[in-house]
Amino acid sequence: MYTATVVSNDVISNSEEYNPKRHIEIKLSEGMSYNTGDYLNILPTNPDKTVKRVLKRFNLHPDDLLTIRGEGRNLPVDTPISAKELLSGFVELSQPATRRQIEGLLGKVLDEEKKTGLKRYLDKEVHAEEIVARRISLLDLLEANQEIKMDLGEYLLSLPPLRIRQVSHLLSHKLIYSIRSRLLPCTTPPNAR
Numbered sequence: 412m413y414t415a416t417v418v419s420n421d422v423i424s425n426s427e428e429y430n431p432k433r434h435i436e437i438k439l440s441e442g443m444s445y446n447t448g449d450y451l452n453i454l455p456t457n458p459d460k461t462v463k464r465v466l467k468r469f470n471l472h473p474d475d476l477l478t479i480r481g482e483g484r485n486l487p488v489d490t491p492i493s494a495k496e497l498l499s500g501f502v503e504l505s506q507p508a509t510r511r512q513i514e515g516l517l518g519k520v521l522d523e524e525k526k527t528g529l530k531r532y533l534d535k536e537v538h539a540e541e542i543v544a545r546r547i548s549l550l551d552l553l554e555a556n557q558e559i560k561m562d563l564g565e566y567l568l569s570l571p572p573l574r575i576r577q578v579s580h581l582l583s584h585k586l587i588y589s590i591r592s593r594l595l596p597c598t599t600p601p602n603a604r
Contacts, residue, residue, distance in 0.1 A: 413440040453576045454500075461550070462498045469563045479564075485572035502570040506566055507542050508532075508549045512569050516552060519559045529556070582592055 416438045424432035437451070445451075466473060473495035486501055497505065499596040513532045529552070532538050541547070549569065553559055585602050 413443050415439050415443075436487055438506050453578065455573065455576060456499045457502075457504045457573070457594060459499075462495060464550060464554070465498050465504060465566075466494060466574050468550065469566070471563070477563075479567075484568065486567060497567075501573055503573055504570065505546065505547050505548050506571060508552055509537075512549050513538075513542075513552070515569065516556070516559055516561075519561060520556065522557065525556055526560075 419434070420435040420440050422432070423434045423435045425586050450494070471494040473493060475494040476491040477497055478491050487497070494590055510533050515530055516524055517529055520529060532542055549566070552559060
């Protein structure tokens with residue numbers, strides 16, 4: 412595995428789009444080589460801002476050491492890991508909440524009005540328009556419904572693993588790798604709340 416530095420990250424399509432097309436130039440590590448047609452695998456990390464929100468929600472310090480016991484589905488099991496490292500690199504924190512996740516929250520809501528509000532998201536069309544299109548994550552829903560009690564283990568197991576993004580390049584020269592791609596967004600757009 413190599414590390415690389417993003418040299419430029421420019422929007423090349425309509426900047427009003429939530430998920431615009433980008434031209435990204437990456438300075439590769441010395442000694443790294445590639446050929447035209449190669450793919451670049453990117454293992455992303457969650458944005459610090461999002462990680463801090465999760466730490467706050469679960470009352471954790473970034474340096475708290477956590478040990479996951481049992482089955483962890485792509486989580487580091489039986490190995491101490493800092494809360495920040497775990498949240499930064501192992502689970503997708505910003506994916507839109509699934510209907511299954513929302514259904515799981517319903518049993519934790521005592522207020523009938525709030526429960527009714529969440530139930531509407533179980534409708535396929537409402538979910539697509541109000542959760543998926545606006546990229547409302549499970550974290551967003553937990554923050555909007557502070558009374559919902561969910562422990563960290565349950566939260567982590569309800570999230571998909573962080574996955575590698577694969578992109579191909581168009582142009583390249585020396586140690587600069589130039590790609591154009593529609594990357595999966597990692598944060599909730601500002602107008603989603």
